[in-house]
Amino acid sequence: MDLYEYQGKELLRQHGLATLPGRVAETPEEAREAAEEIGGTVAVKAQVLTGGRGKAGGIKVVSSPEEAQSAAEQILGMDIKGHTVRRVYIEGGAEIATEMYLSVLVDREAKKSLVLFSTEGGVEIEQVAEENPDALVRLHIDPLVGLMPYQVREVTFASGLTGDSAKQFGKAFQNLYKTFESVDASLVEINPLVVTESGDVLALDAKVTVDNSSLYRHKDIAELHDVEAADPQEQRAQEADLQYVKLDGNVGILGNGAGLVMSTLDVVAQAGGSPANFCDVGGGADADKIATALDIVTSNEKVTGVFFNIFGGITRGDEVAKGLLSAIEKTNISLPIVVRLDGTNAEEGREILAENTPENVHTAETMLEAARMAVELSGKGGN
Structure with missing residues (x-):
């Protein structure tokens, strides 16, 4: 969950960082x-x-x-x-002498927290990384150990600050990491972190993203969620307990299992298409939940076709087929839908679809075949 600047700054202040x-x-x-x-x-x-x-x-x-x-x-x-x-x-306002960049984020590949620091603040960090990579300090923090004093000294030295400003910077760095840990954030960013003419270190901006999975531990932060600003599809999916992320393409994606859905996105891209979303209906999804998921996915005006990719494990293929047909009937969707069933009772599921398939539903046995069919029926550009 992303927070507004003023909400992020309030969190920073609560953890000891100075702001205007x-x-x-x-x-x-x-x-x-x-x-x-x-x-x-x-x-x-x-x-x-x-x-x-x-x-x-x-x-x-x-x-x-x-x-x-x-x-x-x-x-x-x-x-x-x-x-x-x-x-x-x-x-x-403030009389600014120096602008810097400082953030802590989750590095999922390294399974550690990653600190990014640059003496070039006030600009996009991607631009700094591309144009002047030597100005960017990267530092991993083991979550089992936490931020160590020598790491604080290393980044403070990189800042080039001395005297009281260096002490304030070191304290700000410690408090930023404390904020990151205490609210279960996936990102806490200050851009710019400034040093004023009088030598004070202040956070002039704040970008905070809190892990949605941790919000049950942070009721006060969960209450900050701005429903009016939320994407309507993502908001409906959250209310229906569906994992949904909106993307920029035109091929709607549904699957059961995060790993399978991620693979589906890759295969659709490989087939020349552009995914419109990530949507995981989860294991054991019934007809009502599938209907809700289909309705959410197709309510995105950019979607011109749907790829439904199911591997039968907990969710048996024949039950999925029945649920899908019931869902299509309930939602009255006319867009082309490509279904790929594999795993437990997949053959029975395909037979059910073959016997009762509406004209807009198509089946395929392999994921690549289904992806190519979905891209072709959806149109690569959504036209």
């Missing part, structure tokens, strides 16, 4: 009041769950409450990469 004073505003009038309360130069910052807001005009620095109100009028309602701005964050 700020207030959330949902109307231009509230923005003016916030600017009056903070005083001096303020930044009016769009609150959206995506990057690139600065380039899109979603951040404006103003010097008076009236200008803050005018800036909020321009930013509220703005569309930034498909996200509508419904709140702005009014934040105090």
